[in-house]
Amino acid sequence: MDKIETFLQSLLSAPGLSGFEEPVSRQIADAWRPLTDELTTSPMGSLHGLRKAASSTPRPSVMIAAHMDAIGLMVKEIQGAFLKVSRIGGVDPRVLPGQPVLVHGRRQIPGIIQMIPDRFLKTSAAGSPPDLSRLFVDTGCTEKELRQLVQPGDLVSFASTPMHHEGGYISGHSLDNRASVAAITVCLQELRRYQLEWNLWCVATVMEEEHLLGALTSTFALKPEIGIAVDVTFAEEPGLKSYTTFPLGKGPTIGIGANVHPALHRKFTQIAEEIDLPFAIETMPRGSGTDAMAIQITASGVPTMVVGIPIRYMHTPYELTSMADIRRTGRLLARFVTSLEEDTLATLFAGGDR
Amino acid sequence: MKNSQPKLQNLRPPLTLLERLSNAVGVSGDEEEIRRIVMEQIRPFVDEVTVDALGNVLAIKHAAEPDAARVMFAAHMDEVGFMLVEEAGEGSYAFEPVGGIDQRQLLGKPVLVGKDHLPGVIGSKPIHLCSAEELHQAVPQTNMHIDLGPGCASKVKIGNFATFATRFQRNGDALFGKALDDRLGVATLIELARLNPGNLEILFAFTVQEEIGLRGARVAAYDFQPDMAFVVDSTPAFDLPMVQEDEENTQYNTRLGGGPAIYLSDAGTISDPRLVQFMVRLAEEHRVPFQFRQPGGGGTDAGAIHLTRSGVPSVSISIPGRYAHTPILHASLEDWKNTLVLLNLVLLHASRSILTPDR
Numbered sequence: 001m002d003k004i005e006t007f008l009q010s011l012l013s014a015p016g017l018s019g020f021e022e023p024v025s026r027q028i029a030d031a032w033r034p035l036t037d038e039l040t041t042s043p044m045g046s047l048h049g050l051r052k053a054a055s056s057t058p059r060p061s062v063m064i065a066a067h068m069d070a071i072g073l074m075v076k077e078i079q080g081a082f083l084k085v086s087r088i089g090g091v092d093p094r095v096l097p098g099q100p101v102l103v104h105g106r107r108q109i110p111g112i113i114q115m116i117p118d119r120f121l122k123t124s125a126a127g128s129p130p131d132l133s134r135l136f137v138d139t140g141c142t143e144k145e146l147r148q149l150v151q152p153g154d155l156v157s158f159a160s161t162p163m164h165h166e167g168g169y170i171s172g173h174s175l176d177n178r179a180s181v182a183a184i185t186v187c188l189q190e191l192r193r194y195q196l197e198w199n200l201w202c203v204a205t206v207m208e209e210e211h212l213l214g215a216l217t218s219t220f221a222l223k224p225e226i227g228i229a230v231d232v233t234f235a236e237e238p239g240l241k242s243y244t245t246f247p248l249g250k251g252p253t254i255g256i257g258a259n260v261h262p263a264l265h266r267k268f269t270q271i272a273e274e275i276d277l278p279f280a281i282e283t284m285p286r287g288s289g290t291d292a293m294a295i296q297i298t299a300s301g302v303p304t305m306v307v308g309i310p311i312r313y314m315h316t317p318y319e320l321t322s323m324a325d326i327r328r329t330g331r332l333l334a335r336f337v338t339s340l341e342e343d344t345l346a347t348l349f350a351g352g353d354r
Numbered sequence: 355m356k357n358s359q360p361k362l363q364n365l366r367p368p369l370t371l372l373e374r375l376s377n378a379v380g381v382s383g384d385e386e387e388i389r390r391i392v393m394e395q396i397r398p399f400v401d402e403v404t405v406d407a408l409g410n411v412l413a414i415k416h417a418a419e420p421d422a423a424r425v426m427f428a429a430h431m432d433e434v435g436f437m438l439v440e441e442a443g444e445g446s447y448a449f450e451p452v453g454g455i456d457q458r459q460l461l462g463k464p465v466l467v468g469k470d471h472l473p474g475v476i477g478s479k480p481i482h483l484c485s486a487e488e489l490h491q492a493v494p495q496t497n498m499h500i501d502l503g504p505g506c507a508s509k510v511k512i513g514n515f516a517t518f519a520t521r522f523q524r525n526g527d528a529l530f531g532k533a534l535d536d537r538l539g540v541a542t543l544i545e546l547a548r549l550n551p552g553n554l555e556i557l558f559a560f561t562v563q564e565e566i567g568l569r570g571a572r573v574a575a576y577d578f579q580p581d582m583a584f585v586v587d588s589t590p591a592f593d594l595p596m597v598q599e600d601e602e603n604t605q606y607n608t609r610l611g612g613g614p615a616i617y618l619s620d621a622g623t624i625s626d627p628r629l630v631q632f633m634v635r636l637a638e639e640h641r642v643p644f645q646f647r648q649p650g651g652g653g654t655d656a657g658a659i660h661l662t663r664s665g666v667p668s669v670s671i672s673i674p675g676r677y678a679h680t681p682i683l684h685a686s687l688e689d690w691k692n693t694l695v696l697l698n699l700v701l702l703h704a705s706r707s708i709l710t711p712d713r
Contacts, residue, residue: 082595092481094493095462098681100520100530110523110530112682118456119651120592129492130458136595138676138684140528161521163464163473165445167505171464171475237477238446238499244483248444249504289482312501314480316462320501 186330429539622657
């Protein structure tokens with residue numbers, strides 16, 4: 001395992017559910033601090049890292065954003081010695097039975113999500129998906145202990161230990177979207193030896209999984225001339241192969257569609273070809289389902305780009321991806337940033353054509 | 355050796371050993387890893403250790419006197435798991451369950467594959483790409499795959515076993531881990547082997563293939579020819595919140611915290627009433643909490659042992675555990691401790707005379 005994989009593993013181990021990103025934000029800040037000139041946290045909790053342009057005259061800025069929040073669960077009520085939970089973000093209840101979790105009460109309490117075993121039911125439910133309202137969390141605490149330690153609204157995160165797989169693959173929870181945070185970190189590392197013509201904002205956004213709030217507010221605050229959202233996309237899986245899925249370990253995807261500015265699409269594909277970086281075109285017939293949806297329509301509008309890292313089993317306790325794709329995404333982003341020159345803005349979007 | 359009996363109050367359940375056994379991998383038919391730990395742990399305390407044709411570990415502690423009662427203690431080493439049965443490309447494999455596992459426990463779970471414990475994932479299709487119809491159905495196990503990543507090809511083979519990659523954890527009295535059914539029993543037997551009652555021929559059987567039909571116990575009992583058998587297992591506790599508040603729990607069997615569960619009758623055995631009474635009397639005299647495992651379905655190695663040769667008076671005793679045959683079980687440390695206390699008493703007081711009244 002190299003440094004970036006070690007870093008990603010530590011990100012995957014950190015909680016940081018939508019609206020409560022502080023534990024993961026702290027780790028990202030530690031990694032970005034030596035790589036940036038300024039590091040601040042927005043009032044909503046997003047992390048803003050700035051690499052300043054080398055010039056003394058004002059320069060345009062490009063924003064590269066990846067959300068750092070993760071999906072999970074929240075305590076709804078205490079029922080005897082058990083907890084009932086509701087969802088934060090798109091969680092499929094079918095992955096929940098037998099799932100280890102951490103309950104973030106007054107202290108962290110390990111627990112498991114379970115359901116009534118089928119053999120104890122009058123009529124078998126083995127063919128039906130588990131119903132979230134019938135699932136419960138068992139912590140081993142007594143009811144009295146639970147009432148002292150936990151209250152409704154406390155967060156419940158998946159306790160999935162990250163795993164390293166032969167040949168440079170990694171699995172764990174919240175690769176969506178910490179894989180992209182790692183890619184931006186690779187980009188910042190690549191840029192260490194370059195002087196920049198533009199200002200570069202690297203942003204780890206909050207609450208993408210709920211309301212796209214971080215992207216919206218950070219874009220408004222930073223007013224970038226170009227906004228790039230880095231997010232995960234669907235990799236091919238056994239039994240799942242179509243135009244919506246992309247081969248794993250064969251490079252990032254470059255978006256095309258209403259949510260992507262055509263000039264940026266051309267620029268990114270051109271750069272990828274120049275540096276011989278494998279990639280796939282990801283068609284986005286309507287929206288992109290990423291932070292770019294918010295970035296694009298902030299203030300008077302921002303030209304946007306979407307770069308995707310294919311992962312398998314998105315939004316489940318074990319997502320799986322390729323470290324090579326994360327590094328390639330970082331290199332592609334870095335190459336784009338170094339391609340920006342003083343007059344690029346004028347030439348790139350000449351005439352305001354789309 | 356006269357004073358070597360530990361005081362019952364001072365009994366310490368061997369937690370470190372349980373953790374090691376719970377984390378180790380031993381699916382039915384592939385118990386080697388557990389067997390190695392058992393052999394290493396039990397050798398210092400017994401007179402003979404052998405491995406039979408099926409892989410059972412048979413350990414004997416000889417009696418000081420000839421013609422002593424032959425008392426068998428059995429616990430199964432195997433756990434439920436999976437076998438890789440077909441390549442599906444890109445590092446993924448179709449699999450079959452080994453032992454009874456509810457398919458709804460599988461999606462999104464990490465597993466360990468083969469002797470090298472290669473990490474894999476039982477992948478679950480992204481919710482975004484599921485149709486409304488799909489979301490209203492359980493995913494059949496036959497549609498699932500174990501994914502080891504595209505880079506694993508040379509290290510994995512069809513026929514490799516796999517099981518859940520759960521790590522043992524403790525939260526106060528709560529023990530969480532995979533395969534506590536029946537590594538709790540295995541650790542219990544190893545702890546019992548430290549005792550030197552002297553007046554019994556003690557026969558420890560660490561059995562294989564319990565989860566796929568009690569196959570190891572049958573041949574172990576044949577070899578041992580015991581006068582009586584005590585089977586130590588983990589029974590599923592159904593002390594869970596009911597689906598509806600006012601719903602009656604008609605399936606109650608045991609509860610966590612109630613102490614060791616003495617079986618009266620299950621799908622495989624009607625316990626020998628003399629052995630049940632013997633244990634109840636000991637528990638009451640020594641104030642060891644215990645509970646009866648309510649009659650009902652399920653079964654233990656006793657189902658095979660009591661039918662062996664001309665019959666073996668048998669009884670099962672269980673450390674109750676929630677969520678058997680899932681990625682993580684939950685048992686109570688206090689229950690385990692009380693089980694150890696009760697079985698210590700059994701070892702100290704067992705004799706042929708408890709079988710003298712006719713059944």
